Amino acid sequence: MLEKVFDPAAVETRISAAWEEAQAFRCGRPERKDAPGFSIVIPPPNVTGSLHMGHALNNTLQDVLARYERMRGKDVLWQPGTDHAGIATQMVVERQLAQRQEPGRREMGRAAFIERVWAWKEESGGTIVNQLKRLGASCDWSRERFTMDEGLSRAVLKVFVELHRAGLIYKDKRLVNWDPKLVTAISDLEVQPVETKGNLWHLRYPVEGEDGRFIVVATTRPETMLGDTAVAVHPEDERYADLVGKFVILPLVGRRIPIVADEYSDPEKGSGAVKITPAHDFNDFEVGRRHHLPMINILDAEARIDVSGIQDDFAARREAYVDDPDFGGVLTLLNGTDRFVARKQIVELLTNLELLEKVEPHPHVVPHGDRSGVVIEPWLTDQWYVDAKTLAQPALAAVREGRTGFVPKNWEKTYFEWLENIQPWCVSRQLWWGHQIPAWYDPFGNVFVELDEDRAFEAALAKNVAAENLTGEEAQALIDDAEKRAAFLTRDEDVLDTWFSSALWPFSTMGWPDETPELAKFYPTSVLVTGFDIIFFWVARMMMMGLHFMPDVPFKDIYIHALVRDEKGAKMSKSKGNVIDPLDLIDQYGADALRFTLAAMAAQGRDIKLATSRVEGYRNFATKLWNAVRFAQMNGCERVEGFDPAKVDGTLNRWIIGEAARATAELEAALAAYRFNDAAGAVYRFIWNVFCDWHLELAKPVLAGPDGAGKSETRATTAFVLDVALKLLHPFMPFLTEELWARTGEQGPAREGLLALAPWPDLSGLEAPDAEAEVGWAVDLITEVRSVRAEMNVPAGAQVPLVLVEASAATQMRAKVWDDAIRRLARLSDITFADAMPGESVQMVVRGEVAALPLAGIVDLAEELTRLRKEDGKLDQEVARIDGKLSNASFVARAPEEVVEAEREKREEYLARKAKVLSAIAQLSRTA
């Protein structure tokens, strides 16, 4: 016998162990070897991470699909794993070192630091995986991967080398987004625009040879003036027409810089003249290229002023300066100061020189690093780039041609727009934790991109001997002397963007570049389930890499779910610290309740703001089902060997089987369209509002009655339908249902195994309209009597008689068959038949026939008159509404025939009902 309530905490660990023990989630189980495959790759969470609501939602949805398809007989691979998360992980470990007052990463050196990160990973990296298991994620855990695994790293190297050979990866010196706190380049996507209250400083630049004449430039970053190499005005801007071709003398520095005409300059903005700093601004960089301007770097890697670039320029182009730039000691003063300090100092210096025209408050958007939170600097460095534009073309085509489709479809537009305007992807990072770039440099300025150092060495020797940089003897000396050899080649220090390895996830996890059986069976994967926040970071890049290397799309469907946001509607993120911990909810209500809530709220196209009351409600739902099973057990509803739902006789039994068939079909249709909320709703309603509320209640008289064929059929059917219910619910509430499956397996014929591996119910063709008509009548009658009783204030405990007026033969028969159940559920003393309305009674209409509660002495008849008049009024309104429609010639002419016909039928129904109400009113009026 089951306990009174379901105890998730106790059951969850036990059930998890049972799944693991049975290796239930492994792909390629012997009995499914030949079954069709179904595959999903998990969006690998950061190894540093812990489970947040976004993960909970994401993995619940994947698990629903995985479990559903597994029960439908597929060979399911749900590929799990974690991401090494370069910057995030490196930061975590560095923070830990600082906290423990241990030597920092630079002090300990690269090798020791990386070893330290691995140690950290071994120790703490399992957190998120264990949390996923607590959620019930049915991944094939035996295949867990990590992006820094040997196999995956091999894939990364191969991809890098091959893309390089194909010219799709190259090294380039250009402006990058530089994070001066993390001291690394980052990609465009890692830059977050932040609305900032800044100033617009209007600076006067003296025009050369025209005493007292200035050109005013407006800037939000006065400190960059040190690197200015031009002033640009619009070619058609008449205000400045005569100045084009002349020079200004850059204040503080004494550099002669030209006034150029360039369309980039916007006469509407600022003063209409814009200072050009090619080394520190993306637009200015382009202007600089067009006008062949020098690029003078004025910042070091940590965004402090570095005047060496100015000094170098002075040395190289003495003629471009009216004086030694540090004549006044200004550069010496500024050198080494932080960019924001320098800003203040420069403004002050210019103010003293009366070169500051004015300062205006100027709110604008400033790019910040998404990890570091500091202002990003455009900085001129050598970095590795992926030619994303070329790789994007097949990725665009695949979605345009429908080989891969987004659900909901509107995300395709976002995807297209990004890929159509894609920029080169900067993939090198000046970090230590990650895949080190397989590029080696020789002393002659050559670079060798190879799978390993030996190959690079061979290539280097060959090339340099051919180029006569090395003699044969020198080459041989390098080969013979390990020390010399090691010094000859230096490896690129940089590592790859974390997303580079994630982009390979769908095939690298399946063993690529080897030709594995997994790749053959499970690639392309069936569906990718992810949030829209990583469509660019991850989805698009997987499409590019998958199509290039496999070469086939990595997934057929891409289901994009909503983001779980915090109460203010802000995106949850580790850095903001506004995460809600799903584990607290699991502790409190159980994993099943949380899962069901997330699935039920996962409507397409809307964000989720989680309400705890929903979780509580679905916990109650679990209890409800638990108790339904308990009741079934108490009443001997055991499963029967060879039970055939198609051969059932009893109306109630045929009805509930039909309802189960309907719910199953509804669920299947919903999941096929990734409508998780509809699917969850269908199971919920079937179990609670159909099975518990009506089937069990209507079955009670039978189950409590004498033994016989009807009773044993009802018992067997109830047990059978409960099995169906457990199966339908299992994808959403795996723990509860698996436990109930085991517990109900203790009686009756032995279970064949775990519910997780049990076959999905097939009830097609078992809908039973005639049974629905009969049971539906009983349900309506009971509901109507209950409503009237409550409205007339009939004491809940009072048993009152019911009279069916002018009942048809069918109704009379049904009333006799369902007598027990109806009397019990509607609290009736007896049900009788009459040819006319009894006096002093309350009337109701059920499916077109009149029923009456003779309530003389129990209720106030005046009240009943009021009730009837109210109903009459309502009916009048309905009829009037329909008459309005029907008298509209356009409606009758243009609306579909069946709509018009339906309106007519409704009108007839209302009128018949009204007649009955009126006659009741008349009768009551006489009595009163």
Next chain:
RNA sequence: GGGCGCGUAGCUCAGCGGGAGAGCAUCACGUUGACAUCGUGAGGGUCACAGGUUCGAUCCCUGUCGCGCCCACCA
């Protein structure tokens, strides 16, 4: 500046061309032999606003207001 989305019952959210729904909350009643983590019943919405299309609009179109998100060169 460009794009996407949202505004439906007190709250959290479904629905989306033919009579407004769920859960929670509220109120009333209930110790009916599974379940009070329950049962029965009830109240509660000009479906943001204004136009338009249509026989018919919460649903489609346009605009307005409010809110959110994404993208974009820090004059």
